[in-house]
Amino acid sequence: MSETTVTPERPITVEEREVKPGFVGTNVPRKEDARLVQGQGVFADDMRRHGMGYVHFVRSPYAHAQITGIDVSKALELEGVYGTLTGDEVAIQTDPFFELSTPPGSEIKDYALAVGKVRWMGEPVAAVVAATRELARDAAELVEVEYEPLPVLVDAEKAQDVEAPILHDDAGSNVVWSGEFDWGDFDAALAEADRVVKIDRLHFHRFSSTPLECSGCIVEYERATGQWTLFGNHQMPGVGAIWMAPALRVGIDKLRFVSHDIGGAFGNKITLHPYFVACCLLARKLRRPVQWTEWRTDQHMANTHGNERTFLDIEVPVRSDGTMLGFKVRAIDDCGAFPRYEPLGCIIWAQVTPGCYRWRHVRVDFTQVCTNKSPVAPNRGYSRMQQLWFTERLVDIVAHELELDPVEVRKRNYIRSDEMPYETPNGCVYDSGDYALCLDKALELIDYGSIEQRREEAATRGKLLGLGIGSTLDSGTNNFGQSMILNPELQFSGNNEVATVKLDLFGEIVVTLGTVPQGQGHETTASQVVADILGCTPDDVHVRPGHDSYWNSHAGFSGTYASQFAVTGIGAVKGATERLATEMRQLAAAVLGCAPDDIELAEGQARMRENPEAALPFMALGAIINANNAGLPQDLDVTLNCRYVYRPPFEKPDVERKYGNLTLTYANQVHACVIEIDGETGVYEIVDYAAVDDCGHRIHPQIVEGQVHGAMAHGLGAATHEQFPYDEDGTLLTANFYDYHVPHALDMPPLKTDYVESPSPFTNYGAKGMGEGGGAGIHAVCAAIQDALRPLGGPIVTDSCNPPNRVWELIRDPEAARAGVAVESA
Amino acid sequence: MEAVSSKTVAVEVNGDLYEREVDARRLLVHFIRDDLELTGTHIGCDTGNCGACTVLYDGQAVKSCMLLAVQADGARIETVEGLAQDGELHPLQQAFSDHHALQCGYCTPGMLLSAKHLLDNNHEPTETEIRRAIQGNICRCTGYVNIVEAIAAVARGEA
Amino acid sequence: MKLEGTRSFEAPRQAVWEVLNDPARMAKTMPGVESFDVQDDRHWKANVKIPLGLGVLPLSIGFEKIEERPIEYARLHANGSGVGAIMSMATGFHLSEADGGGTDMRWEAEVKVAGPVGSMGQRVLQPIVNQQVQNVLAALDEQVQEAYSAG
């Protein structure tokens, strides 16, 4: 007979604890921090397994070449080498990865290692496994590969030329996907306009977020069951498994993905499947765990980059007062050697088709092509950042050419708060927001009123001062149905996320997330939600760090990407916790002999509302259901282990019209940037900077603000230095941090922040996903440079990356920098 | 004297003395991570730029990816694992948490040691001095805003 | 990267031409040459260890004479590979008679380098290649002088 049997007559009294309700919306201490500040996080390279071997990839020194022979014999002779893997083996043992595109992109054959041909410099050609890291690299040097070089394609604008080398013979074309988007009535807008601003070319450059932890994994193969365990830093294992399992010809449950801490991902760890499959094959072949760590130069040369996009033949119909009616553009997107996550970027941009503006008439001719560069993948602000940069450039170029104030043009064209929820020309619904208010706050932070005075003062020091604004959207919670607009055959739509919340034997509340966090503080924010619902403190809630697909708490779209945790992750946690709360009340009611509605959860107890003395501590509930359940009513259907799948309310889009709601929430940020340019050298300094964020109700304001800081730093880095340019031979010119300059602490300007809270009508807590920031820093810096150089002949900023050399060129030859822009009377 | 391809080294790390035979080619950071299994010291680049591998080496902040393990014979090294004492977080560790000076936490160990090196040598750093002290540590999450604030708070005695 | 320049030799055009067409002499212009094989009059092979100050970069290089118009123009291709390093060079030499009996040589070279050397960064790559080419030209000068005075 157990001592813990509880009856209403003998309630257990527990020590009174201070319980502060309402944790959501407050800055509770981050649960993740204690281990991370002590160096006790567990990252991909921190794991060890008995008898494991280290993998080193042999990479192509050519951007485009036939492989005419691979000889691994010398590598195998080296003592300490366990084995090798080549493209021939991969082609026999696996099927090509699933392609998302319609033809011609669907015909591309993508494997874990190069098969027959290499298509970018750094592409893995073979792999070697050895007893130590150093030996594996020694052995990789002994693998002899013979190549026959082929002509190289690096310019996406030339990819469709007749004489262009073709990367994928199976596809017969370098085009992955192309399509027309036509919303509203662009011809009518032209007729209605007073002026048409024409821009020949705008170019959004290639870069990535370069997470400080590179990719990696340990893969173990269990021969008894044919199951692989992949401990690594894949940020979207659900989708990773969709690629990997068919390629490996196994069921999806044969792939167990585990992650603990991830040192940043930003989208760059979504397409690790080729490397992971190579490791799976090696683990099976060599009958031992294998460990792969990517180094920085590997990451730059051969992991993922953000999409490079060129906007051509742009037309913007404008009224004399600065009202812009829409735009027409031909966009060419460069996805590098293989599409992988693409061509999703060919539709993702349409989540923010008109940016923050009331433009109704849009015509876009969009083509995505392959080139001999590293493949792309989502990168913080995936595909929308390019589009938002484009819309912000349109506003600033129109203002410049019509001699209007960019602030006034923005306000005239912004979607107004009283128009929310607002349906865009392609059927997306902007849920809430007050862009003009955000702009006003940003301008106030940088003391907009004094700008002209500061401009004059700077001029006395020989400096050109300029102000730039970047207004952006952070569209979160994808409707994967948008993929059907690209390829109606695809069977993807909606979205989902999973959480499991249980009350364990000793009363411990255990939360299991489907998300795969990389620093966003999910353990903390989940615990806030759980604590509020269960009437306890976040300290009472244990959120399991990381992810394990064997926890069975994930679904097809699980992961951390596309600004969605505050909606999907929190939605799942809330749903699961409410289920648990219901069960706890049912159990307590059964034990205490009352109705579930008579029970309240508070102060770590389930107690009778009318008689708080009649209470069961959580520990008692956990113990009863798990270990002391005799005598409970037979019809009491309670497990205290509740799984919930959050599913946002989406419809399938209208594929014919390419129309529908592609995202659930739209956070927005407005940045204002003041720069000073040294007119002699083109060197510039950001002297004042403000960012105002509106992501609806903030669950943890400090975490939100941290995301704003980080997104701003990424924007500034990309605007000033970070770029992945290739020379004509397909050599990456910024192969590591020697040449790829990431902002350090001295590079960062003083940063001022403020916020607005426009709750989303569509979500729990009125929260919106946020964190990507839409590249606002890039837009603001481009605009500020253009503004500063107005006195020097008005050069137009047409590229998203403007290091000092480029600014100097704008100064030296403003006419050339204006040549592609014209204003015509309509 | 003969040059050797491996050597036994005695290194004091966080107050503990380790004796290990290491290859001459092994970098100190691999020695710390792989041989001593102190994986709090991280690797974020291969060119000496990122500072994730920063440790204190005889009291000086250095990047452990630009030293050989054999060089460390007789050295006194402090890594992130040595910061907390008797279960109490070091004031910098506490301040990093309080000020949300970390997100993914990958740069944090190196950042903490650079900050400690600063405060060991300068009790009243200006903001610029703080930024200069962590210039060799790349963070891709925070934009450094809260890191600078956390270090300043410790200098002010607020943590 | 593309490099070009001019150089004057105090030797008649025929003498310069002969050196350019003498694999044994050309071999001596290579930095750190360890072995040299003449396969036929258009193809040679060399193993070199290019000194890079901090160490050496071993490469095996195949040469091919692509075009020649005796005593005025020659074009050579060189393809080298080492451990993870790829080098290719297309060079052209234009010879003309200088005033006073010497020879003027206009040369151009297109050099491609990839592999670990490339990852050392932009700041060192071009100066290194530039300097190696200058060294070759200086050595060529020596060979011309030697051949001319010997002949």
Place this chain on the structure above:
Amino acid sequence: MLLREVEYARPSSVAEAVELLADNPNARPLAGGQTLINVMKARVASPEVLVDLNGLEELKGIELGGEGTLELGAMVTYSQAMSSAECRARPILGEVAAQIADVQVRNRGTIGGNICANDPTNHLPPLLVALGATMTIVGREGERTVPADDFFLGVYMTAAGPGELLTTVTVPPAKGAGDAFASVTIGRDGTGIVNVAASVNGDSRLVVGCVAAVPVLIRPGSTDEDAVREAVHRAGLDPPSDVHASADYRRHLAEVLAARAVEQAAGRRRS
């Protein structure tokens, strides 16, 4: 990461170090390692033997002679140069050392290593040429001194050849000279795009870095801005074009920075 196999020796005297270096043409001295180890990580260079100089106290001295001659041991770190009282005799040394990379690199990186590596973007080669420093090199055959003007031979190559060791950098007395250093870098205090060192005292020594494999010494006839720009223009610089800067931009920066450095140096001159 992941170096090729290498042998290691830690001599206890300069003489022993020189013997080790002379014994094997593929032995290299290991000073701060802030360049060499990275080159080895990339496996661009793979010395067979590393001769670690870190135990050699005789290379760590900083001495200020009675007449103001500054003798810096090759193993003096940037941090030591920044904080050394003796180095204040030539304040530009500490000022420039403070701009090199970051704290961690400055704690390990040495003056000798900086100039012997002669990475074209390094700070000290142009500075020491501008200051008219001399280098003392020891080999099996004995000791010799080489003026900075003749010391730099190429990227990663100097007059201190295989089997030799740079031991001392001697900076002559300032004698009222004004020194300055101007640069445009990738990010704040980053890798140089162009840097210029100037020392002005009667004749001006102006040295441009990052534009060739070795520092380029220019002697403008006067400190007048136009004369300086003209002198740089006439020097016919042929700088590299790369991802950070075109040759044109580097040429332009060389002129601008030369003018700025000379102006500042002239202003600092003590007459």
